[in-house]
Amino acid sequence: MFEFDRIKGKFGSKDHLDPFERQSDNTEDQRALAWQAQNREKTNLLIKKAKEDYSGILVPEIDYKTATSGYRILRELEEYDIEFLDNLAVLGVLEKSVHNKFLVCPVHASSFLLSVRVSCPKCSSINIERLNLLEHRACGFISEKKNFLANPEEMKCPSCKKQIKNQEKEIRLPASWYLCNMCKDKFDEAKINLHCNEFDHDFTTTQAGSVALYNYVVSDDSQKSALDIGKLHEEIAKILTKYNHTISENCTVKGKSGIDHNVDIVGTDSGGKTIFVFVNDSDETNMEIDSKLIQILDTSPKIAILVGFSSISEKTKSIAAKYNLSIISSQNLDEIISEIKKIVSAKAKKQDGDNTK
Ligand SMILES: [Zn+2]
Ligand SMILES: [Zn+2]
Ligand SMILES: [Zn+2]
Numbered sequence: 001m002f003e004f005d006r007i008k009g010k011f012g013s014k015d016h017l018d019p020f021e022r023q024s025d026n027t028e029d030q031r032a033l034a035w036q037a038q039n040r041e042k043t044n045l046l047i048k049k050a051k052e053d054y055s056g057i058l059v060p061e062i063d064y065k066t067a068t069s070g071y072r073i074l075r076e077l078e079e080y081d082i083e084f085l086d087n088l089a090v091l092g093v094l095e096k097s098v099h100n101k102f103l104v105c106p107v108h109a110s111s112f113l114l115s116v117r118v119s120c121p122k123c124s125s126i127n128i129e130r131l132n133l134l135e136h137r138a139c140g141f142i143s144e145k146k147n148f149l150a151n152p153e154e155m156k157c158p159s160c161k162k163q164i165k166n167q168e169k170e171i172r173l174p175a176s177w178y179l180c181n182m183c184k185d186k187f188d189e190a191k192i193n194l195h196c197n198e199f200d201h202d203f204t205t206t207q208a209g210s211v212a213l214y215n216y217v218v219s220d221d222s223q224k225s226a227l228d229i230g231k232l233h234e235e236i237a238k239i240l241t242k243y244n245h246t247i248s249e250n251c252t253v254k255g256k257s258g259i260d261h262n263v264d265i266v267g268t269d270s271g272g273k274t275i276f277v278f279v280n281d282s283d284e285t286n287m288e289i290d291s292k293l294i295q296i297l298d299t300s301p302k303i304a305i306l307v308g309f310s311s312i313s314e315k316t317k318s319i320a321a322k323y324n325l326s327i328i329s330s331q332n333l334d335e336i337i338s339e340i341k342k343i344v345s346a347k348a349k350k351q352d353g354d355n356t357k
Helices: 025-038 041-054 082-090 221-226 229-242 286-299 314-321 335-357
Strands: 061-063 069-072 093-104 116-119 128-136 141-142 171-180 193-195 202-204 209-218 246-254 259-266 272-281 304-309 325-328
Touching: 025 041, 025 259, 041 082, 041 209, 061 093, 061 325, 082 209, 116 171, 128 246, 229 246, 229 272, 229 325, 229 335, 272 335, 286 314, 286 325, 314 325, 325 335
Parallel strands: 272 304, 304 325
Antiparallel strands: 061 069, 093 209, 116 193, 128 141, 128 171, 193 202, 246 259, 259 272
């Protein structure tokens, strides 16, 4: 069963970080970043799925029988969360565009199962019919259409009895009106209402609400920067193993401050010296890299390598150099791997040199 894309107040719920909420730009950015950090894993999973199974384009599926719509990809995730897609659109990970727009019942906003109803403006009965007055051009006789069609096989003028072969040329349509079969009233314009099929009531077109369904397309930027993180982890682990390190992934390391830090890959050699590898798997910001620096200073590994940060400020570079920290800015898997090899082998050699002295 789909969950319908309901009209909601923008990010109404309190337990939700809200990148939409207009506060000062600064606060908004911070909230967006915090949200991004909290949802990194889920985001990566979604983008990976979207690209592999949906060619990067998420289109709503609409079930007209139940008047619901939804995104199949969201049903494949742990929880169905339409706001998640919207948040990613705000962050520029997805591009959002209108797929279709529906009128919905003003009372039951979830239902777009509507039909159009014409009714009598006087008694509101839907038991009305449209009558047409036809004029036979040849003789000038005017009557209701049904009188010209006494025999459904052929159209004939009820007055001069002449057969009408070409309706368009021989008949003129002087007027039409509605007749209400209930109150027998005749009227030119029927009342047009919309009917909520699900809950069986009428409303006017001006009362109707509308709801838009959106397409979400994985934006080019995120396509470009999307490294195969799984593969990268694998390759890094291989290199570290080759240089006699035991590997642990997604480690929690307690810093000198007593705070726990999460390190993507930790390699430990026989002497207990550690190499930390931090993998940036999202849109990078300087704030993020700076927060990594703080973690590294707190945990003081022998070597720290930061992977996947594509643009790094001069300030960050100078801090990194000071603390013997390697930042690999490439987004290309092979380049990253070869850089890591260089760093690890150079440090291994240096260490050998230290030992022999
Ligand atoms: Zn309704
Ligand atoms: Zn009527
Ligand atoms: Zn006639």
